[in-house]
Amino acid sequence: MHNTGTREFLLALGMVLLHTAFGLFVIMSSIWLCLALWFQQPFGGLVTRVLIGIWIAFALSILSIYITQYVLNRQTDVLIYVLFFLVGLSWYFGLQARQDREWNPEVAQILSYEQQDNLVTLHNVRHFNWHADGSYDERWETRQFDLNQINGVNIITSYWMGPRIAHTLVSFDFANSPPLTFSIEIRKQKNEEFSTYGGFFRKYELSLIAADEKDLIYTRSNIRGEQVYFFPINMPKSEIRALFEEYLHKANELKHQPKWYNSLTSNCTTLVFDMVQAISKRPFPADYRLLASGYLPNYLYDLNAISHDLSMKQWYEIAYINPRVSQLKNISSTQYSRLIRQGIPATITDESAEFQN
Numbered sequence: 001m002h003n004t005g006t007r008e009f010l011l012a013l014g015m016v017l018l019h020t021a022f023g024l025f026v027i028m029s030s031i032w033l034c035l036a037l038w039f040q041q042p043f044g045g046l047v048t049r050v051l052i053g054i055w056i057a058f059a060l061s062i063l064s065i066y067i068t069q070y071v072l073n074r075q076t077d078v079l080i081y082v083l084f085f086l087v088g089l090s091w092y093f094g095l096q097a098r099q100d101r102e103w104n105p106e107v108a109q110i111l112s113y114e115q116q117d118n119l120v121t122l123h124n125v126r127h128f129n130w131h132a133d134g135s136y137d138e139r140w141e142t143r144q145f146d147l148n149q150i151n152g153v154n155i156i157t158s159y160w161m162g163p164r165i166a167h168t169l170v171s172f173d174f175a176n177s178p179p180l181t182f183s184i185e186i187r188k189q190k191n192e193e194f195s196t197y198g199g200f201f202r203k204y205e206l207s208l209i210a211a212d213e214k215d216l217i218y219t220r221s222n223i224r225g226e227q228v229y230f231f232p233i234n235m236p237k238s239e240i241r242a243l244f245e246e247y248l249h250k251a252n253e254l255k256h257q258p259k260w261y262n263s264l265t266s267n268c269t270t271l272v273f274d275m276v277q278a279i280s281k282r283p284f285p286a287d288y289r290l291l292a293s294g295y296l297p298n299y300l301y302d303l304n305a306i307s308h309d310l311s312m313k314q315w316y317e318i319a320y321i322n323p324r325v326s327q328l329k330n331i332s333s334t335q336y337s338r339l340i341r342q343g344i345p346a347t348i349t350d351e352s353a354e355f356q357n
Contacts, residue, residue: 023063026081030059033088039201040095058084097205097258104188107207109140111251118147120248125180126211130223132329149175152232153240156181158220159227159294166294167226168269169216172244179337181216182247183209184268186261199263206261208251214333217340221322229319230340231297233305242279250275269293307345318343 034052041048062081099110109124121144129137152173157166171181186194187207195203209216220226235243250271253259261267273290277283289299297315300306306315321340325331328339 022078026059026063029085030055033085033092035197036088036092036201039195039198039203040092042091055088092202095202095260097202097260099205099258101187101205102190104190104192105138106136107185107187107209110255111208111210112255113248113251115248120145120147122180122210124210126209126215127333128211128215128219130215130219132223134223143177143180145174145177145180147241147244149177150237150240150244151175153235153243154179155231155233155297155300156217157229157231157294157296158217159229160220160224162294164292164294166296167220168272168293168296170243170247170272171213171217172240178333179213181211181213183211183216184271185209196263199261199267202260202262204261206254206259206266208247208254210247210251212333213340214331214336217321218325218331218336221325221340222328228321229297229316230321230344231300231306231315231319232341232344232346233300234307235305239279243275246275246279264291267293269296309345 034055037048037052037055043051059081062077065077106126106128109126111125112123114121114123121142123142125141125143127139127141129139131137150172154171154173156169156171158169159166167183169181169183171179173179185207186199186204188194188204198204217228217230221228259266264270269290273284284303287299289295297306297319298312301308301312301315306312310318324339324342325336328336331339
């Protein structure tokens with residue numbers, strides 16, 4: 001008798017948990033789908049708002065019927081909701097990234113390259129001249145680089161919304177030519193604004209920009225007023241070259257197959273980490289600081305990728321470039337690159353350099 005009562009209790013508890021789980025599923029999936037509709041606006045603003053309203057009413061009615069069993073049984077309610085939600089999922093995951101939109105001039109061109117042995121010719125290298133009001137003179141260039149002349153790599157973090165979130169850029173030094181900076185960004189359309197939340201819902205395509213340092217970094221330190229830090233990275237020359245070539249491969253991928261930007265999984269930091277993982281002989285541990293990208297320098301310091309000759313506090317003091325460049329106008333690219341490196345210790349780039357897990 002006791003065992004029978006226990007089984008009935010456990011069965012009832014299990015059913016309560018299942019019903020609760022379904023209710024939470026309806027609520028969370030409806031929020032997700034409504035947000036996806038809101039950011040995508042598939043039928044224009046008015047029709048999309050009406051569609052969101054219809055879905056909210058539908059979800060609430062399903063929950064009401066499911067709880068009261070007034071019209072249908074619970075199995076039927078589950079089936080109806082799941083079928084309609086699958087239609088929504090089919091629409092969302094059927095959205096295709098495109099190359100043929102009317103793009104913002106900053107991301108209008110697609111990076112491409114040709115390689116012959118150690119010589120790489122990059123097409124559509126950006127070298128905009130930025131003005132104090134945020135306007136710019138457009139200039140896209142073709143540049144040639146000798147991969148044997150790579151002699152350094154740097155991580156630049158640009159803080160634009162507090163200490164936890166930063167945009168990550170990677171700059172390569174060459175013995176015989178100016179530095180080249182790569183930035184993974186959203187590919188905005190004309191007059192489109194960035195939304196962190198929209199980045200979760202396939203609102204933006206992915207863009208890879210190769211540019212002069214005075215373009216990409218100056219834009220942030222001098223035009224947008226972001227807090228910019230420059231960290232040289234300890235890495236063997238062979239891996240620096242391999243990382244540069246990974247950027248070339250990524251450019252080739254995006255040229256032939258556009259992809260979606262994602263604020264969580266495919267952004268300026270996680271994609272760099274993926275490329276480093278691809279070229280390194282050592283696995284790197286996953287870490288929350290890859291998502292809270294503002295703390296990326298601390299993560300690199302723990303891996304010994306940033307020199308331990310200084311404390312992290314000292315590094316933040318000397319890596320902060322704004323005081324060195326913020327008051328300067330009409331500065332050349334060469335002067336800008338020299339100033340952002342002023343006072344920063346040399347890095348280790350021989351084959352004995354390695355990160356530590």
